[in-house]
Amino acid sequence: MKNISFILLALFLITAIGCDKDEFAELNTDPAVLDEPDLRFSLTKAVEQMYENDYTTWFYNNFQYIFPWSQLTSEQGGNGPDLNEMGPYGSQNIYRALFPQTRDIQYRIDQMGDEEKARHQVLKAITYPVQILPAMANSDLVGSVIYEEAGMAPFTNPPLITPEYDNQEELYNLWLNQLDEAISILTNAENQIDFGTQDLIYNGDYSKWAKFCNLLKLKIAARMINIDLQKALQIAEEVATSEAGYMNALGDDFIYHRGIKYYGTLEEMWIGYGGQNVINFLRDNLDPRLRFIFEKNGFNAEVVQAFIDAEVDLPPYVEQYVTYDGDGNFAGWAGPGEPWVRYHGIPLAPDAQLEGENDIYFNQGSLFRISAGDAEKSYAGTSLYSEKVVRTSYDYTYPTKPGGSVIQLKDNDPPLNVVLGSSAETNLYLAEFKLLGANIPGAAQDYFDQGVRLSVRRMDAIADNNQMPYYESDPVYALEKGPEAEDKAEAASTKLKEGEIDALLTQPAYDLTTDGLEKVYIQQYINFANTPNDMWTLVRRAGIPKKNSNYLAWEDLLSSGNEITLPRRFRIGTPTEDSKNYENELNSVTEQGFTTGTLDPQVLNTERLWFDKNNPQYGAGSNN
Numbered sequence: 001m002k003n004i005s006f007i008l009l010a011l012f013l014i015t016a017i018g019c020d021k022d023e024f025a026e027l028n029t030d031p032a033v034l035d036e037p038d039l040r041f042s043l044t045k046a047v048e049q050m051y052e053n054d055y056t057t058w059f060y061n062n063f064q065y066i067f068p069w070s071q072l073t074s075e076q077g078g079n080g081p082d083l084n085e086m087g088p089y090g091s092q093n094i095y096r097a098l099f100p101q102t103r104d105i106q107y108r109i110d111q112m113g114d115e116e117k118a119r120h121q122v123l124k125a126i127t128y129p130v131q132i133l134p135a136m137a138n139s140d141l142v143g144s145v146i147y148e149e150a151g152m153a154p155f156t157n158p159p160l161i162t163p164e165y166d167n168q169e170e171l172y173n174l175w176l177n178q179l180d181e182a183i184s185i186l187t188n189a190e191n192q193i194d195f196g197t198q199d200l201i202y203n204g205d206y207s208k209w210a211k212f213c214n215l216l217k218l219k220i221a222a223r224m225i226n227i228d229l230q231k232a233l234q235i236a237e238e239v240a241t242s243e244a245g246y247m248n249a250l251g252d253d254f255i256y257h258r259g260i261k262y263y264g265t266l267e268e269m270w271i272g273y274g275g276q277n278v279i280n281f282l283r284d285n286l287d288p289r290l291r292f293i294f295e296k297n298g299f300n301a302e303v304v305q306a307f308i309d310a311e312v313d314l315p316p317y318v319e320q321y322v323t324y325d326g327d328g329n330f331a332g333w334a335g336p337g338e339p340w341v342r343y344h345g346i347p348l349a350p351d352a353q354l355e356g357e358n359d360i361y362f363n364q365g366s367l368f369r370i371s372a373g374d375a376e377k378s379y380a381g382t383s384l385y386s387e388k389v390v391r392t393s394y395d396y397t398y399p400t401k402p403g404g405s406v407i408q409l410k411d412n413d414p415p416l417n418v419v420l421g422s423s424a425e426t427n428l429y430l431a432e433f434k435l436l437g438a439n440i441p442g443a444a445q446d447y448f449d450q451g452v453r454l455s456v457r458r459m460d461a462i463a464d465n466n467q468m469p470y471y472e473s474d475p476v477y478a479l480e481k482g483p484e485a486e487d488k489a490e491a492a493s494t495k496l497k498e499g500e501i502d503a504l505l506t507q508p509a510y511d512l513t514t515d516g517l518e519k520v521y522i523q524q525y526i527n528f529a530n531t532p533n534d535m536w537t538l539v540r541r542a543g544i545p546k547k548n549s550n551y552l553a554w555e556d557l558l559s560s561g562n563e564i565t566l567p568r569r570f571r572i573g574t575p576t577e578d579s580k581n582y583e584n585e586l587n588s589v590t591e592q593g594f595t596t597g598t599l600d601p602q603v604l605n606t607e608r609l610w611f612d613k614n615n616p617q618y619g620a621g622s623n624n
Contacts, residue, residue, distance in 0.1 A: 049097045052097075053091065083564055148163075201255070217239055237440055253423055260415045263414075264391030296342035296474075344382045396410075453501050455527040
């Protein structure tokens with residue numbers, strides 16, 4: 001055995017000594033000298049990093065601040081007198097990974113020879129919308145951000161480690177220039193490198209990236225309507241007549257999906273109930289998006305009968321839709337029937353919680369509780385925001401009577417789809433700009449109708465992909481005896497039904513003949529229920545929902561009889577001298593005129609972002 005080991009060792013040494021010195025040198029290259037990366041893979045990684053910190057942005061920003069301040073939902077359990085107070089918040093982390101990726105791509109392409117540089121221009125062009133969208137999301141919250149000099153340290157000598165902040169006016173102008181450059185390249189993408197399957201958004205279709213750039217231009221224009229309306233209209237005209245075209249089909253939508261194992265945040269959310277006014281508006285108009293934004297309440301036919309048997313009062317907003325047979329038992333639903341009768345909102349004013357008559361909203365756990373034998377259950381009469389919009393990896397238990405069947409939606413964790421830009425948004429912007437005076441082809445009503453159609457269809461597609469409860473059927477109705485059980489279960493499903501969109505567009509609230517601009521803003525508001533940052537930006541720039549509206553009204557947020565003052569920007573920490581970038585941080589907040597470190601809602605309302613300075617107050621309606 002020892003002889004065999006000795007022979008093997010000798011052979012190894014002979015082979016090693018006999019290696020060509022050049023081969024040995026090749027195997028031991030200086031680790032600082034790396035092979036050129038495939039920039040398609042780098043761009044894939046950059047796109048992945050466009051949507052980060054989803055837990056903090058949803059848990060804090062959206063559910064605690066943006067949605068309640070925009071009156072889509074309440075805080076968890078209802079709004080209290082501290083509704084206008086800020087605590088922790090998150091933001092898109094664009095400096096940890098995204099900018100290092102995009103800057104590296106841009107730098108490497110700039111260092112290529114002329115032929116290769118020319119072939120890679122499309123990849124460089126795509127880095128601009130990839131940077132701009134999350135940077136805009138951060139700027140919507142705090143104003144000035146580091147952008148032009150972000151991530152430049154590895155590519156500057158000496159390394160640029162104290163980047164300056166760009167204010168919103170500078171950002172918007174810079175972004176418009178970069179987007180125009182990107183659109184020109186992407187629209188004429190001949191003899192370019194093939195991004196192909198590495199492009200998880202558009203599968204290498206550069207024309208769709210160009211259309212997405214045009215949507216970003218419209219987003220900027222919308223933010224400028226009360227700062228420079230003529231420039232905003234000019235941007236809209238450029239988009240509407242662009243050689244690249246604009247997003248106008250579901251296949252154009254920017255649907256973010258990180259991978260087959262990305263389910264959104266794995267953490268539970270503190271989710272509020274839907275606002276009474278918005279749910280009433282959607283239900284009264286039989287708008288299918290009600291079913292994709294909010295969850296059904298707990299009062300199906302089985303539960304209603306269980307309450308009747310237990311001789312416990314139903315919530316009056318549920319009972320109004322119940323019909324009884326001659327014996328006083330549940331006979332069916334009045335009004336619009338299932339699934340519409342399962343959606344109800346709550347009052348949003350903090351003072352509403354102090355009124356005894358509102359216990360039906362704020363004391364549901366005690367009022368709507370019944371038992372049968374040893375089993376006891378409580379039921380919610382009102383509707384939460386649908387958590388499946390945020391994350392797909394949670395189980396849902398369908399409501400049944402105490403002691404009844406246990407039916408769950410579980411082990412259905414599809415990869416999460418997230419909307420980061422849509423054709424619906426594009427068309428609704430064009431409808432707005434047409435009404436504001438833009439010289440663009442097409443009628444405002446046509447843009448509007450197309451925007452609503454695409455909005456409904458996109459939300460339906462998200463509900464389908466994310467496998468929301470009730471989408472295909474309501475399984476509790478399938479338990480009923482008789483041949484009609486399956487028909488009832490399917491009728492109670494939340495999926496889009498044939499003819500619903502056509503019927504929706506015949507409603508007066510969807511006719512732009514009167515109050516056209518407000519109606520467009522209401523549709524933008526509903527469409528933004530899945531993109532909260534855009535919703536809050538709209539609420540600030542358009543003053544909607546509007547007080548005393550005939551369609552969707554702003555609810556006065558009274559606390560101790562006085563209306564609460566809501567913030568219009570997020571708080572900004574006080575720069576400290578131990579920061580390497582202290583001077584630039586201080587210059588940024590000084591230029592914007594911001595008080596730092598404050599949680600005072602009055603200060604956060606009056607010290608506004610640049611785009612917000614001329615905007616109407618909450619609920620005041622549009623300036624235009």
